Amino acid sequence: MTNSLIVPCAHCASLNRIPADRLRDAPHCGRCKSSALLNAPFDLQQSQFANQIKGNLPLLVDVWASWCGPCRTFAPTFTQAAAELHGRCRLAKLDSEANTQLSAQLGIRSIPSLILFKNGQEVARQSGALPLPQLLAWLKQYSI
Numbered sequence: 001m002t003n004s005l006i007v008p009c010a011h012c013a014s015l016n017r018i019p020a021d022r023l024r025d026a027p028h029c030g031r032c033k034s035s036a037l038l039n040a041p042f043d044l045q046q047s048q049f050a051n052q053i054k055g056n057l058p059l060l061v062d063v064w065a066s067w068c069g070p071c072r073t074f075a076p077t078f079t080q081a082a083a084e085l086h087g088r089c090r091l092a093k094l095d096s097e098a099n100t101q102l103s104a105q106l107g108i109r110s111i112p113s114l115i116l117f118k119n120g121q122e123v124a125r126q127s128g129a130l131p132l133p134q135l136l137a138w139l140k141q142y143s144i
Ligand SMILES: [Zn+2]
Pocket: 009, 010, 011, 012, 013, 014, 029, 030, 031, 032, 033, 034, 036
């Protein structure tokens, strides 16, 4: 029997069961038919948050705002990390201005902020941007 994982869809947040060996093949969501798992960051909506932190793959959230210079500088690094970690960790961007309620709930004090979720729980948080090698090394401490 093939080992499979529960993965929330990047678009509609419905939970999909995906065989472990298909994670990097752009598997389609059973509900919305979009690619459930991307090799690029997706936009996290506060209405989908509860579902997006579920499942068997960790979720790394970049909390940002359009007026924040360091956030914009960090964006290409975050995109590279998403490609690097494809199939191992899901990466999402949370626009703190469009999602003020969730940002408050997460206690965001400064941006950019990185928050790592595993099995529905926050396991780590980093304030400020990191260069790609440091970002990957930071995640490695949490078995990613
Ligand atoms: Zn979907």
